[in-house]
Amino acid sequence: MRIGIDVGGTNTDAVLMDGMEVKSYNKTPTTADVSSGIMTVLRAVLEEGDAEASDITAVMIGTTHFTNAVVERKRLLEVAAIRLGLPATKGLPPMTDWPPDLGETLGYHRYLVHGGHEFDGREIAPLNEAELKEAANDMRTKGLKAAAITSVFSPVNPDMEARAAEIIANEAPDAMISLSHEIGRVGFLERENATIMNACLTDLAAKVVKSFESALASLNITAPFYISQNDGTLMTAEFVEKYPVLTFASGPTNSMRGAAKLAGAKEAMVVDIGGTTSDVGMLLHGFPRESSVAVEIGGVRTNFRMPDVLAFGLGGGSIVRDDGARIGPDSVGYELTEKALVFGGDVLTTTDIVVAAGHADIGDRSKVAHLSSELIETAVTTMHRMVDEAVDKMKTSAEPLPVILVGGGSILMSRDLPSASKIIKPDYASVANAIGAAIAQVGGEVDRVFSLEGLGRDNALAQAKEEATAKAVGAGASASSVQIVDIEEVPLAYLPSSATRIRVKAVGDLEMNK
């Protein structure tokens, strides 16, 4: 049996699964130390599921802890931002477009070093090891414990980043080093930003991993644990200690993956209706479709593999106006149980509408008996229109797709949607996050510019697939289960026609006896 845990800003959820069957689930408020909240839900799911600690073969954890640390500017290390690319790149030093408060928290320690590659693999300059040693000396003097190394076109050739890491590790043995080619893709500033953010989180990552470990150990769970990352795949505890930044978007990803599993659908739209907002995303081959535009986190531009999610202002606490014709975007939020009519308050909310319509039994129904049937009808129609429009907006073809409803606000939906082939409201929808973590797979990705000259397109694709597969196996996937789930080719303008950017993603099931 495996356990999936979602450590959110508000709640910690856990689910115990036997194969694909949910044995038990539980929710508890997230605690400041993280581990005591985890222990509480773990105890509960083991007890309710009638399971022993020794029955557990793996624990998967999804967490927004690292995202929150950056957003709150707390618990972050100062970072040596080391860039390999001189004489190019000097025009825009590291952290150029950062919010000043975050930049100051990290200390603006910037080191520009000769090195880097061209798009076709030539060197811009040989790596200047003397400059690197100087940087390491300065790091030591300043007492910096974290370094982020970013080299131009390292997705094409990572060798210089690896060599630079050796030199820094030699000179400053206790430094935690983050390498950009492990973290991001082509797009220098965004990749460098992500690498610097990663470095500032490495101390926190070690602490969080320890608190997970101690929570599990105190319950005598000896199974290995994994942490879910942005693209819905897993990483090991050792890996997350090095690359905490890769957890940034795991929340919505887990929720969508969990919904897919609960509904038994691989191509579907997922609508997660909360208290204030709803998120809509699209599942392709069981994975969230990823956003192609730059995503800002804590005010910093990145190019992470983030799920493409549209948020809109409809939730269980949304305020209803204009006789039901206008709903949200404002909401009574967590004050629903004081302010909504059915709870004796004086604000007309979407929850009041569904109670009045007889679609849910929440609070005191007599408090909404006075609402006219026209108002109720208009409001119900408005809610369905809002969801329908959002779903249609996120779809990539006119073809109707199944729509999976999850989240506490899913009670708002009672009718068919024109954009949906069918509506699915799965059981356990309120812990879709934790289920998404529990069923996560492991993946590997290749994203770089290939010169097709001599190599040929077929060989280049084969090479990319092979590398992605090897990365997935390296990350813990069982080799026989690995599949290629995504291939993207973008030819580059104004370059010899053979230069093409190829992105391949492979995923597989976790090798359980590893």
Add this chain to the structure above:
Amino acid sequence: MKLNRTDLIDLCRGAAFLGTGGGGDPYIGRLMVEHAMAESHEVEIIDPSEVPDDALVLPTAMMGAPTVLVEKLPRGDEAVKSLQRLERHLGKKAFATMPIEIGGINSTMPLVVGARLGLPVVDADGMGRAFPELQMETFAVYGVSGTPMAITNEYGDCTLVETHDNKMMEWIARGVTIRMGGAAYIAEYPMTGEEVKRTSVPNTLTLALKIGRCIREARESHVNPFQALLDLLPKTPYSFGKIIYRGKIIDMFRETRAGFAAGRAQIQGLDEWSGVMEIEIQNENLTARVNGKLKAIVPDLICIMDSETAEPITTETLRYGQRVTVMGVAVPPIMRSPEALAIFGPVGFGIDEPFTPIEQME
């Protein structure tokens, strides 16, 4: 006028609009200008009428693949060195610099040069939009030689190009740029003030600024940004604009043709728009057709924007599922003369179709 940071962001948004899908994301260029401003350099934009007839103007730009630029950031003074190399070659100091291409990232490169050297930037350019090649310039159309031209990389390695015509300049410079890593920085089309006034598309920097500002202010005051743009255009040399389609991207096809990113976007009509619009792309949007019927054609602008925010969308970021609004915009008369159309009209892109102004399209 002196440019401030809000102006700069507006200008970049307008430049992306005028890029009609090409020209590259101005983000990096914008950061370079901001960086120069933060070091207390100023950007001053002057009207073409303020340039004395005998003064020397040296336009500056980035040449190469925007995809390379976003990875291999510049040293920052490459274009400055190209300009200075031409000054040495010509034995004369530049009075000002200016853009060769208002669409996309090249709207910003001369701002960096101007700020670093304390030179004013002339409010005009040679394309009035974005085009893929260096001979596709009104400067060239009306008789200015692109050479002597200078190309510089991050080492300050510099190539001086002198050719018998502008097409050969493009051909040789393209090769040099690839050897320099796929992105390099140029100064070309050395001109007198008289030539600037006679051969450039005037007031395009301030036009980009106005377009970007118009979209931002419309959003801030919750009015329809498309209507705001349609109201703005008649007050500019780009005298006419209309919405030619609204819908959702249902197919994106991309390929490389002779070194260019070519492709085709299909848009399924929504609301009152029926059928499917097909947009032919060669770096920039070249033609827009609905069910085979022509709706807009190069050099008129075919601008694809996000239907919600009116943010211009570049070719590289077009993808399935986006809700887009397509606007056709008339370019100024200087870009529609027979001589101009011979170089960057439909025939310049191998399209077997006469140019029809957007105003006359059904």
